[in-house]
Amino acid sequence: MKSNDYVPELARIIDIKEEVEGSRSIKTFRTNFVNPNGFSHRCGQCAMLSVFGKGEAMISISSTPLIKDYLQFSILKTGRVTTALHEMNPGDIIGIRGPYGNGFPIDDWKGKNLIFIGGGIGLAPIWSVLQTALGKKEEFGNLTLYYGSRTSADLVFKEELEKLKSEMTVHLSIDVEEPDWKGYVGFVPANVTEKSPSPENAISITCGPPIMIKFVIKALQDVGFDDRQIYTTVENKMKCGIGKCGRCNIGHHYVCKDGPVYSWAELKDLPQEY
Ligand SMILES: Cc1cc2nc3c(=O)[nH]c(=O)nc-3n(C[C@H](O)[C@H](O)[C@H](O)COP(=O)(O)OP(=O)(O)OC[C@H]3O[C@@H](n4cnc5c(N)ncnc54)[C@H](O)[C@@H]3O)c2cc1C
Numbered sequence: 001m002k003s004n005d006y007v008p009e010l011a012r013i014i015d016i017k018e019e020v021e022g023s024r025s026i027k028t029f030r031t032n033f034v035n036p037n038g039f040s041h042r043c044g045q046c047a048m049l050s051v052f053g054k055g056e057a058m059i060s061i062s063s064t065p066l067i068k069d070y071l072q073f074s075i076l077k078t079g080r081v082t083t084a085l086h087e088m089n090p091g092d093i094i095g096i097r098g099p100y101g102n103g104f105p106i107d108d109w110k111g112k113n114l115i116f117i118g119g120g121i122g123l124a125p126i127w128s129v130l131q132t133a134l135g136k137k138e139e140f141g142n143l144t145l146y147y148g149s150r151t152s153a154d155l156v157f158k159e160e161l162e163k164l165k166s167e168m169t170v171h172l173s174i175d176v177e178e179p180d181w182k183g184y185v186g187f188v189p190a191n192v193t194e195k196s197p198s199p200e201n202a203i204s205i206t207c208g209p210p211i212m213i214k215f216v217i218k219a220l221q222d223v224g225f226d227d228r229q230i231y232t233t234v235e236n237k238m239k240c241g242i243g244k245c246g247r248c249n250i251g252h253h254y255v256c257k258d259g260p261v262y263s264w265a266e267l268k269d270l271p272q273e274y
Pocket residue numbers: 046055056057058059060061074075076077078079080081082083121124125234235236237238260
């Protein structure tokens with residue numbers, strides 16, 4: 001057992017991929033622990049990444065637990081820590097503590113049709129559960145992904161999304177028209193409304209900006225989804241990650257321990273502090 005929960009394990013960055021360039025830059029990092037420690041996560045869990053001398057940031061683990069060779073994180077450059085991470089190179093050392101949070105109850109979803117709905121960097125937490133479902137495809141029904149971003153350049157996992165089209169139904173969208181775009185043009189919730197997925201024997205998992213989540217939930221309810229069939233994640237600011245500091249609370253819930261994954265049936269009655 002660790003003597004201090006706040007001390008991170010050292011990890012080496014083994015690969016960095018630029019997903020999105022420009023002012024909303026996103027990079028995907030693959031890491032290995034310097035001293036392998038049996039770290040194992042459930043899909044939907046997060047980890048606290050640290051850049052020494054800069055600080056820590058809570059980030060979703062975007063790789064499936066089925067892959068043991070590396071841990072993957074996809075990170076939007078927003079402030080102090082994420083900018084420092086974006087300036088790092090393969091071979092550099094970061095700190096990782098975790099895994100934290102509850103994760104998606106994927107074992108309860110066996111035999112169900114899974115509908116993943118993501119916006120922007122929100123595909124990162126979805127990617128872990130989506131890849132897990134794909135890796136155990138025979139245990140689930142139909143798999144469908146709705147994913148959108150502002151422009152085609154802002155889509156993450158572009159190459160992987162192309163490959164995904166041969167394995168599951170993929171509905172991509174961008175907010176405004178572009179000359180060669182063949183997918184849907186408009187916001188993600190509108191794409192969901194247009195395609196009107198069947199709620200029968202289905203679970204939907206949605207992650208993205210809060211405004212997108214709000215309208216996706218409405219779109220799902222309009223086509224008959226029950227609140228227990230809708231799952232999302234809450235990304236309240238976090239500091240300790242272990243239910244001690246009170247930074248992430250929604251009412252009596254510590255999102256870092258009790259979340260970040262909630263069904264809408266659980267979340268809708270909690271105070272709107274997310
Ligand atoms: C459970 C969870 C999972 C997350 N997963 C990912 C992920 O997979 N990829 C990713 O890129 N980011 C993710 N985030 C968000 C990430 O933690 C923050 O963007 C990060 O902490 C910013 O750190 P920073 O030091 O770079 O920015 P700071 O210098 O701390 O802040 C930069 C700006 O962002 C704002 N900010 C910081 N954190 C948050 C937050 N959580 N919500 C809203 N505004 C915030 C600050 O107020 C400030 O305006 C996740 C957050 C949580 C809580």
